[in-house]
Amino acid sequence: MEALVCMKLGDPTVPMTSDSSPIAAVTKFHPVPAISSSTSVRVRIRATSLNFANYLQILGRYQEKPPLPFIPGSDYSGVVESVGSGVSRFKVGDKVCSFAALGSFAEFIVVDEKDLFLVPEGCDLIAAAALPVAFGTSHVALVHRAQLKPGQVLLVLGAAGGVGISAVQIGKVCGAIVIAVARGDEKVQFLKSLGVDYAVDLGKGNIIESVKNFLKSRNLKGVDVLYDPVGGKLTKECMKLLNWGANILIIGFASGEVPVIPANIALVKNWTVHGLYWGSYKLHQPHILRNSLEELLSWLSKGLLTVHISHSYSLSQADLAFAAIKDRKAIGKVMIALGGSTAGRSKL
């Protein structure tokens, strides 16, 4: 089957034609995974999304380090191709989506039926492939952990990235006042088009003063929930904007720098700091993940959420897909489409 294999750790943006590329697209020789139990389902993958974590994992800088070689990839959508004898919830031809620790950058994946989700009628199958990790993370963070309420002020960093855009949209669905931070005019204009209450360009002036002026103009004291997939100096600066009793959601460190949150200030201001590792809910509280993804699929089918696809590639162009993430070019999700090549910047 067609698959992308990580042979060694390294930079996946190095051209795949070069010997130093850590990844290779294989076409014929990779075996199709077998149905491994009576409740297993084999899915023919139609699309899979790239997440920052996939990039970090190939670099060898992610917390989960699988043995080499491995097929990377986490969230995906596709069509049920075959089912084990005890499968009761799915049949051949059903449209499904899910996520795995590894293995979605391939034509087929085998999964237990309990880990699979039916894509509702009216839901775009490609969009469903981008939903689990990015929207799932933001939904668990904002709805389950921070319990975001209508009228609260939500500040989203890295707001035009994969998890950022999902946090912006979920924030709006929850009725929050959403402030979005991103770099560059194209990203800021895009965020405005999503209906954010205020969008700040990281590359222009003092963002703290800019947000303070906005808050003042709306008679708002400060930020109630900080959603932070970026880290570094930006997190430290944003502490100046937080209200008494604020929730800080630590999502990731796209800047490469782990921020320091002073415990003495957290104490005085009664802040709650949430470390959030979405994937670990599958082990510790799987019902939260399941309920969350089912709610997201229903929101997607009702048109409350839109998955913005920034770039789409085939498996043999995976180096370009990783470069779109590394070079901060993506506005929304970068996708890999299977069963027919799709190149470049696309709406799919």
Ligand SMILES: NC(=O)c1ccc[n+]([C@@H]2O[C@H](COP(=O)([O-])OP(=O)(O)OC[C@H]3O[C@@H](n4cnc5c(N)ncnc54)[C@H](OP(=O)(O)O)[C@@H]3O)[C@@H](O)[C@H]2O)c1
């Ligand atoms: N905790 C969890 O369970 C979980 C789940 C999913 C993702 N994450 C983490 O969340 C972070 C973002 O993931 P993502 O998939 O949304 O990535 P993404 O689509 O690449 O977005 C990351 C955003 O971060 C900003 N950024 C700031 N400094 C950057 C740098 N040095 N390099 C690249 N981007 C930089 C960029 O925005 P500007 O260019 O506009 O500044 C970019 O849009 C990653 O650290 C990822 O591991 C965590």
